Structures are given as structure tokens and as C-alpha cells.
Amino acid sequence: MNLSERQQKILRFIISFMGAHEYPPTIREIGEEVGISSTSVVNYNLAKLEEYELIARDREVSRGLSLNRPRLAEIGFLAATNGSANGGARSAAAGRFTVPVLGRIAAGEPIGAIPREAHDPEEWIEIAEGLVNVPSDRLFALRVKGNSMIDASVLDGDIVILRQQDTANDGDMVAAWIEGDEETTLKYLYRDGADVRLMPANPNPEYKPIVRPAERVRINGKVVSVIRVLH
Amino acid sequence: MNLSERQQKILRFIISFMGAHEYPPTIREIGEEVGISSTSVVNYNLAKLEEYELIARDREVSRGLSLNRPRLAEIGFLAATNGSANGGARSAAAGRFTVPVLGRIAAGEPIGAIPREAHDPEEWIEIAEGLVNVPSDRLFALRVKGNSMIDASVLDGDIVILRQQDTANDGDMVAAWIEGDEETTLKYLYRDGADVRLMPANPNPEYKPIVRPAERVRINGKVVSVIRVLH
DNA sequence: ATTGACATCGCACAAATGTTCGTGTACTAT
DNA sequence: ATAGTACACGAACATTTGTGCGATGTCAAT
Numbered sequence A, B: 001m002n003l004s005e006r007q008q009k010i011l012r013f014i015i016s017f018m019g020a021h022e023y024p025p026t027i028r029e030i031g032e033e034v035g036i037s038s039t040s041v042v043n044y045n046l047a048k049l050e051e052y053e054l055i056a057r058d059r060e061v062s063r064g065l066s067l068n069r070p071r072l073a074e075i076g077f078l079a080a081t082n083g084s085a086n087g088g089a090r091s092a093a094a095g096r097f098t099v100p101v102l103g104r105i106a107a108g109e110p111i112g113a114i115p116r117e118a119h120d121p122e123e124w125i126e127i128a129e130g131l132v133n134v135p136s137d138r139l140f141a142l143r144v145k146g147n148s149m150i151d152a153s154v155l156d157g158d159i160v161i162l163r164q165q166d167t168a169n170d171g172d173m174v175a176a177w178i179e180g181d182e183e184t185t186l187k188y189l190y191r192d193g194a195d196v197r198l199m200p201a202n203p204n205p206e207y208k209p210i211v212r213p214a215e216r217v218r219i220n221g222k223v224v225s226v227i228r229v230l231h
Numbered sequence C: 001a002t003t004g005a006c007a008t009c010g011c012a013c014a015a016a017t018g019t020t021c022g023t024g025t026a027c028t029a030t
Numbered sequence D: 001a002t003a004g005t006a007c008a009c010g011a012a013c014a015t016t017t018g019t020g021c022g023a024t025g026t027c028a029a030t
Helices: A005-020 A027-034 A039-051 A069-074 A077-082 B005-021 B027-034 B039-051 B069-074 B077-082
Strands: A055-057 A065-067 A096-105 A123-128 A139-144 A159-164 A173-178 A183-192 A195-199 A210-213 A217-229 B055-057 B065-067 B096-105 B123-128 B139-144 B159-164 B173-178 B183-192 B195-199 B210-213 B217-229
Touching: A005 A027, A005 A039, A005 A065, A005 A077, A027 A039, A039 A055, A123 A217, A183 A210, A183 A217, B005 B027, B005 B039, B005 B065, B005 B077, B027 B039, B039 B055, B123 B217, B183 B210, B183 B217
Parallel strands: A096 A139, B096 B139
Antiparallel strands: A055 A065, A096 A123, A123 B123, A139 A159, A159 A217, A173 A183, A173 A217, A183 A195, A195 A210, A217 B217, B055 B065, B096 B123, B139 B159, B159 B217, B173 B183, B173 B217, B183 B195, B195 B210
């Protein structure tokens, strides 16, 4: 499945259009935007996209389009459009973001450098816009494995949503890799001169802050939301 | 603003249609479903609904409708249509639910009987479908005030999403009012003969289970999701 | 050179769909 | 009664919009 330049533009336009409107565009609207004079050509490419199962169409229905968001996310299209990365269409007021779950985070298990582009994430989740207070670019999620984060009130199975960034402000909850300790942890970050102090969220004195030299702490991202789904 | 029977039916149909389709219905589709033979009558009522700011319309655009979800939620319309309660339209595969935040839950503060119908909630949140594993009816949310729930790994400011129900299975996390103790708490529920055992989520031995006679524990709802938004 | 798959174009057509307007009915206020 | 307002009907109309089809251009394989 190789998307032509036009098909990609069409896809991008549909996504941004549906973000801005609440209904899909017409064939002609697509044509005008993408620069296709013939409706039949748009139709032709739409048929291709449907063949690839990236969109679905209702025949003989005006604006009878719908996006296959999971598939789109798989090929990195929704993620690209969510953010301002892939210079171009900016998804507006759509009300939901698709975020890749990049892996599990567990005691002692490094999550490595968080990739800037999604690389074959194991799953995707959709979140409502209101659940994050930041621009939707560079968001990713991790599923928490084990109870090592319990001092941050994050439990086994929880999903933490982070924004990829190398630095953070005092008081931010971050996912950080601690060299030497060789473990990733979720803590509140505070700077203390040349040291960083990683404070647990749990005020219980049993959970003590971790103090390490700043150069030994690598911040993976800032936690913007924690979601727990019970069964 | 008094919605006529027809206007309500129209609204319900639009909501369910958009749940099922991903694009809005046409005037004629609405007319057929609601039982209006004249397109102009549908148009007329649509204009009314727009006047009430319950929907928005793009003139001269086919299917140029959009729902004002927050307003709709305010008057309890989305909530009613979400569930199977209001006999009829079942919102399908919409991907998101609007849930009322009915109040705060804090140590010692009773939240009272959870109302079956939304009564002037202070705010509404939208959640993605995947974040709950239950039918979307009878969902409501509470904002956690204070750290009294920390033994359930629920922190100040968290939002817990619950499904209103009077009973629960062993192992469910529930919000329960304990008569005598006069407080509401979030715990895992286990039955122990005539007693119920409310277990904290935190394995730390400091947090001990609460054991009470079953008749003194009133279950408000089962927690289906916990959401934390950091700032 | 020929063939054939692919992608485009333009255009005409038919169906889908929003808009307008004259008319009628019920109910309320004057 | 009279006038006014809200709501409804149906038919005609004008666009909007999806579909179909013949013709053209490109490119690689034969």
C-alpha cells in the first residue's frame, strides 16, 4: 500500500476538515483543496483509500465519508496530523487525540530514549482533549507494569500520558531514568542546586525522596495525565 | 426555551445518527425518522434548535449540522441518549461519552444518594469510549477533594468515573457510604459472610481494611475509571 | 511499436438536499 | 370577533453533490 502524494494530501485534508467541522467534506471540496479539477479523480483516489481501508464510504450519500482512525494511527497519519510536526494541516478542535502506547514502564526496566516519531507502538488510545492541558504534539503513553510507582499513586495497569521533553519545571511529575540506579521512575521533580530531588506523590513518610546529581537523571517526559481503567 | 416533542425527537435522532454514522443526517432523513412529511417543517424546527444554540448549522451545506454537546449535556440530553434509559435511540460507536461531574467526594462528606438523572452538575467531562469498559448509561464522575483516598491511590483533584449501582461484585472498586462512620470512601469491595470488607488499593500495611456489617454499607457506584490531569 | 495498467481530465446526468413561499390550523391576547 | 404568533403542510425551485463514461497522458513490460 503506497499512498501517492495526492492521496496523502486528501487524507490530511479530510482529517483537518473533520477536525474543524463535524461533518466530512464533499468530493468537490476535497478537489478544490488538493488541487484536483475533476471530481472523478477525487472519487478515484477516494476509492483507493477505501480499498486500503483508511476511510469508509457510504455510496450515494453526500459527505458519506468516515475515517478509520485506528488504521490511520497505525501508519502514523493521525499522530502526524495531531501535532504541528508534519508541517501542514493542524487538527482543530477535534476534541480527541490518538496517542501511541509506546511500551511498558516497570521498575528497573529502562524505557530507553523516547522516540520522536512513533515506531510501531503496540496499541493506541484515544483521549479527550480536556484530559491534557498541553498541545497535543509529542504525546505518548506508557502502561505501568508492577507496583513500583505506587509511591506516585500510579498502579499496575495504569496508563500514564506523557509529553516528550528533556527538561521540566520544578513540581512537574516526570518519568526519569536514573543512571546508576538503572531504573525509570515516576516522581515529582525538584531542583536542588546541582542535584535533582525526585519526590514521591505519596506523603507517607515511608516513601522517601530520591536525590541524585542532575547529570545522572535523564528526563523522558512530563506526565500530563494518568488514567486507570478498572475491570 | 421549551422544546416541543418534535424538537426533542429531532435532537435525539441527530445524536443517535451521529453516533452511528460520523456525519450528520439530512433534513429529509430527519423528517422520515421523526415522522415529518415536509422538509420545511424539519427546517423550521432545526432553525429553532439553532436559535436555542443546541445545534449549529452551516447554510446551504448538505448535512451542515453540528451538535453543541456542552449545551446538550447541560439540559441532560446527551446523558439521556448515551444510555439505553430513554427508551429508543442507542448511541453507537460514537467513541466518546459526556459524563456529568456530580460533585466532590471527600473524607466524611457524604455525597448523598447518587441521582439517577443528572441534576445540575457543576461540570461535564468527555471521555473516550475505551476508557470505560461498561455500557455508558448511568455513568457519572466525582472530583476527589483531599487526600483521604490516597490508600486507593486516588489523589486530590483526581476524577473518578463511576457507574451508578447499588451492588457490586467482589473485587470491584466502589464508592461506598459507611453508616456509623459517616463517611464515603473508595475501596475494593469483598464480602465476608454478613460483613463487607473494604480493602485499600495500597498494599502498604499501614492502610488497613475496613470491615463492617453489610447493612451499614451503602454502595453508591462502581469505579470504572480514574483520571488524573496534571498541570 | 504495442499493449495494458494507472492516473487524470472534462463533462454530462441524475439524485440528493437545502431553500422559499403560499396556505392552513390552533391557540392566545386584545 | 380580530389580530397575532407559533407551528405545520406541500409543492416548486435551485444547488449541491455523487456517479458514469469517453478521451488523454505516462510508464513499464513485451
